[in-house]
Amino acid sequence: YQWYKSGKQIAGATSSIYRISKVSQGDFVIYSVRVKNIAGKAISQVAELSQLFAPKITLQPQSQSVVLGDTAEFTIKASGTEPLDYQWYKSGKQIAGATSSIYRISKVSQGDFVIYSVRVQNIAGKAISQVAELSQLFAPKITLQPQSQSVVLGDTAEFTFKAAGT
Numbered sequence: 778y779q780w781y782k783s784g785k786q787i788a789g790a791t792s793s794i795y796r797i798s799k800v801s802q803g804d805f806v807i808y809s810v811r812v813k814n815i816a817g818k819a820i821s822q823v824a825e826l827s828q829l830f831a832p833k834i835t836l837q838p839q840s841q842s843v844v845l846g847d848t849a850e851f852t853i854k855a856s857g858t859e860p861l862d863y864q865w866y867k868s869g870k871q872i873a874g875a876t877s878s879i880y881r882i883s884k885v886s887q888g889d890f891v892i893y894s895v896r897v898q899n900i901a902g903k904a905i906s907q908v909a910e911l912s913q914l915f916a917p918k919i920t921l922q923p924q925s926q927s928v929v930l931g932d933t934a935e936f937t938f939k940a941a942g943t
Contacts, residue, residue, distance in 0.1 A: 831902030
């Protein structure tokens with residue numbers, strides 16, 4: 778047997794197995810092996826050693842505020858060796874079926890106003906997102922109506938009201 782790295786003979790690599798104990802950047806190339814005996818020789822196909830990359834989050838999910846009953850959508854972007862697996866969490870608990878880069882809540886209910894995060898995982902490792910909070914927006918509501926009044930010409934008139942909401 779004789780192993781080749783990028784077409785060049787590897788000194789001492791003369792068995793049916795070629796092992797690289799500590800892979801370095803220069804090892805991510807193509808390999809082949811030639812076997813010969815008294816009757817002839819055969820050369821293998823090339824095999825490529827490629828590098829795996831653990832997931833890295835490139836766009837974190839963002840906190841947002843919505844009105845009760847509206848739609849909320851959290852998005853994450855990640856890089857790394859495919860396939861990337863996603864799992865969303867609501868208040869630290871796994872959300873069944875929430876396994877894509879986007880998590881959408883069609884009709885936000887009171888119990889949805891909590892924190893969310895996502896785990897991105899592949900064969901090389903995992904990454905956990907920062908927490909994104911879903912908070913509730915409240916429409917304005919007048920809590921104190923302005924009152925009618927009468928004043929003398931030249932005096933000051935002041936109307937007051939109070940409102941609540943976001």
